[in-house]
Amino acid sequence: MRFIVLRRKTIPRYHTWISTAISLILGILVYLFITILVGRSPLEVLVNIARSFISPSIVKDFFVLIAMGCALLISFKAALWNIGGEGQFYIATIPGILLTLFIFNPRHNPAPAPLVILLVALTGTIMGAFWAFIAALFRAYLKIDEVPVTLILNYVAYYILNYLIFGPFKGRYVYGYLRTDEIPEIYRLNVRVHLPMRGDPLQVALQNLTVQLAYYIALLVLAVLIYVFTWWFFKHCRIGLYTKIHGSNPSYLQAVGVSVNHIILLTMTISGALIGLTGSIYLLSELGRIPYEIERQTAGYGYLAILVSWLSLLDLKMIPFSAYIVSALRNAGIALQVAGLGGVEQSLLLIGAILLTYSITRFLVEYEVRFEW
């Protein structure tokens, strides 16, 4: 028997969805195989994974990953592999800390909260954009691959943040912990809703979901805004069109007189800016303060968003779906840890297994495999 790989003339309808579903199922099977090998109960593991798909606690990750998935989609569409989401995300929190805890600390120098929040978002966006711009410069003018540069910049961002937290940003009201002070309540973007949490399990789950949605309302608005922006960018913006062309045929851009270097710079900068914006809103919505050695405590959104973007097959419509899957899987990893079924390796294995099967099976969208006896 032999297999022949052939390019499809037309891509069947719903093929993208089917391919994604197959890769997910295969990924989970690979993961289960590994867990069985190390002596864990596959049923317990599966139950925890299944539960995480209907858990209201995934809303925060879901919103963040939609925003960052869209941001990465912009660069990925241009075949610019921005692996530096982590660095752009965390470097963007620096002006937020500076503004809320030092320049406009309500104890010494109160300022209107909306103004400060706006400034935090704006400066965070600029910082994220700047961080991605560095990698874009390397790519555009030195012809150095953006993958190692963005990756290295992740570590540089971690260490800069650590340096600041150890030094000038070190908190005074931290009970001996090495971290920044808590961002004042007036600058926080959470809405607290108190519900009785009574009734049947479905009612409790809905109440819980409402509480979560209200608490992370800023992240919800952010996700919607970035999603709409990305749609507009690709649908109605000329740079969006150039970005897509750069991903498939950069020589064509040159032929029509568009500077490829400028497109690289713009695309990466926009991608970094959106990630920076997400980082600054995340600071005000969730983090509240930054602990020392952030690399050991990061949620890893920069890397998870790569998975979101790839899992969507670079299709904007699929981003919410893949963000949902990845948030559920991330929470499954945490749930497995809480249930005593492993540690951080569970999340890494789950993500690795799904990303691997997806990467391998993805070619089936554009190609078919025929068997000949």
Added chain:
Amino acid sequence: MVIETTIILRLTAAFTTMYLVALGHSIFEKSGILNLAIDGVFFLSTGVTTAVVVPLTWLLTARGLSLVLSTTLAALTAGLATAIIGIFMAWTLTKLPISHGAVGLSLMFLGYGLGIIAGYEVRLRVGSIRPYTYPDSLGIYLAILAITVLIGLIAYFFIFKTALGTAIRACGENPHVALALGASVLKTRLIAGLLGFFIMGVGASFFVLLWQKYWDIKTYLLGYGWLAFTIALAAGRHPIVLIPLAFMFGGLVEFSITLQARLGLQADLAKMLPFIAALILMIIYGSTKLRRVFEPPGSLGKVFYKEERTI
């Protein structure tokens, strides 16, 4: 005198680790496959080393055999374990029209996860891994250094002076042409994957056995695999040019704490130094004629697809 010896030992260990990882990575990438799995493979090797060296040492020392034997066997086992990943990458990325970057990054995550699974239990049981590593003997370190440099010279000869090495380079430059000239792209890349990842795995095992003499699950956050990636990139994947660069980076990583004390730098700034140096090196490399000299293989990371192909 003692301080000088310690410096030699530490520098040798840092060099050996970084050099072998960068060398293995270079051999593999010479065949045209982009290796973004490097950091995960680095960590996986350290985890496997930890898992293997402890029981092996118990087993062999009980039979009166030396610690050097068990550590060396553990390093070779780690090399074999990572070679499996190399073969898998070479086969998948040559046979199927799929993204090198995506497969590499997913294997990176898997490498982290599998590395933790491999090493965690053993590390928990023994506490410190130090008693199971190479003894702090100048003779042993210098012997390993000599073997490492010899491997580098052999790799140079292999890549640039043998038919198989030429085939590896041809597959990296243009696999279609290599195929037309009679080279088997799959076989060539499989050999490059086997050799490259084996050397990488052995090199990464020295992180535990020779250099840090320590292993923890958080090791996966250090990013040393990416540093080796940068060293290989800046040296144009050339086995001889890699030698001074691996010395420089190894030294920079190893002595960042000394630099921190001497220059009064904060620890995190000192940790950042190798990464900044990597970026500076990239600027020098990218903005001078070195770029042309050390250009990456022409088909690096490109999907190899013939219009109709049989698996």
